[in-house]
Amino acid sequence: MNAAGPSFGAPKKTHIIVIGNEKGGSGKTTTTMHLIVALLRLGFKIGSIDIDSRQRSLSRYIENRKNTMTNHGASLPLPQHFVVQRSPFNVLDEAEADERERLTSALKVLMAENDFIVIDSPGSDTYLSRLAHSYADTIITPINDSFVDLDVLANVDGNTLKIVKPSIYSEMVWEQKLLRAKRDGGSIEWIVMRNRLSNIDARNKRFMTQVLNELARRIGFRAAPGFSERVIFREMFLQGLTVLDVMDTGGSASVSLSHIAARQEVRDLLKTLRIPKVDERVAEMRARETGHEASNSEQPAPVTAEVKPSAPAPTPTPTPTPVAAKPPVIGGAPVSAEKEALQVSPAAYKAATRPTEPETEAHESMREATNAPMTSAGSAIRSAAAAALRNASGNLPWRSAAEPTTPETPPSKPSLEKAS
């Protein structure tokens, strides 16, 4: 083995995705968990690694998921998870060799069994993080939609919005691309995704788009559409759940427009990855959903203000991957895996999740409707939002309870296709 770390040989079956950004709080763990669950729910076997062993947010998210399974009888697909600790050695060379050994042995174990390995990294520059980046096939860098966060990627002239030069993180990614090419001749696809996009800050959003597009050309990444600022992306950490769990197992659990839009944003991220085996599975899933919706449309649409998700896809059934009760720590003793397969019932889901925040959810629905484009899909979103809001009007502080309600028309089912 050399200082660049071992090559795993080619052709390598397992696709490695590293979520990285040296800036803290940019949404790495949130993106990692949603990506893991999205891939699991497409039926893939997933290995995950937490190299942020100080915060362990991803590991906590997965532990919480497992607790929901045991406490509420829920069946949730799980990744095979490892935590890779930093080395306790003080001498730099020894510490780096130790960390290299820890990371590559975790990769080796996970590569034997999984289609994807998804790695969550810390919001700081560490040797482990750099090394993990060099093993990536895809790097995803979430950035908050602000010029403060963009500064990690490039120095931008405040007057002209011209890019002065790439910044530290971009240079680090470039170095890891070189290292990867030298190690096994492979290449790394780099995707930058905007996170916590606001619907109201149109000016900042426009400037960010302009600079990011220019930067993408200059330093070689692809820009993903990204995630909006949504309650649903942050509210289920304690239950270890994501919007995809709610949508796929929802049944009678209530689902808002914000859920549908959030799921679409996760699907758009999958599409941006341009990984053929993912695209194939998504196409199969869409075909099933379309078939299901077509057979539903033969029935008269129910008069309801609640937007229901489509039924869970029958196949492929995600195999719950065994997960250790506590994730095995590389450098510590592995813990035996558990194999339980139970079903999430709506009651279990409701019991496991906190009550939603009606005001914020309602606001999100309204924003969704306000921003929906003037297409038939957009009009479906608006009419469903209107019906939902009419129904919820009693709880809304800005509507008087005495205000007369208009007769309900059956809401059309919102399209799962992103309206353009």
Ligand SMILES: Nc1ncnc2c1ncn2[C@@H]1O[C@H](COP(=O)(O)OP(=O)(O)OP(=O)(O)O)[C@@H](O)[C@H]1O
């Ligand atoms: N799209 C979003 N909408 C709403 N809240 C979000 C969104 N993305 C992230 N958050 C929230 O922002 C905070 C930071 O997110 P997260 O922990 O994923 O960032 P991180 O990059 O992993 O942070 P660190 O660098 O500390 O590891 C969390 O409270 C998370 O719930």
Ligand SMILES: [Mg+2]
């Ligand atoms: Mg994190």
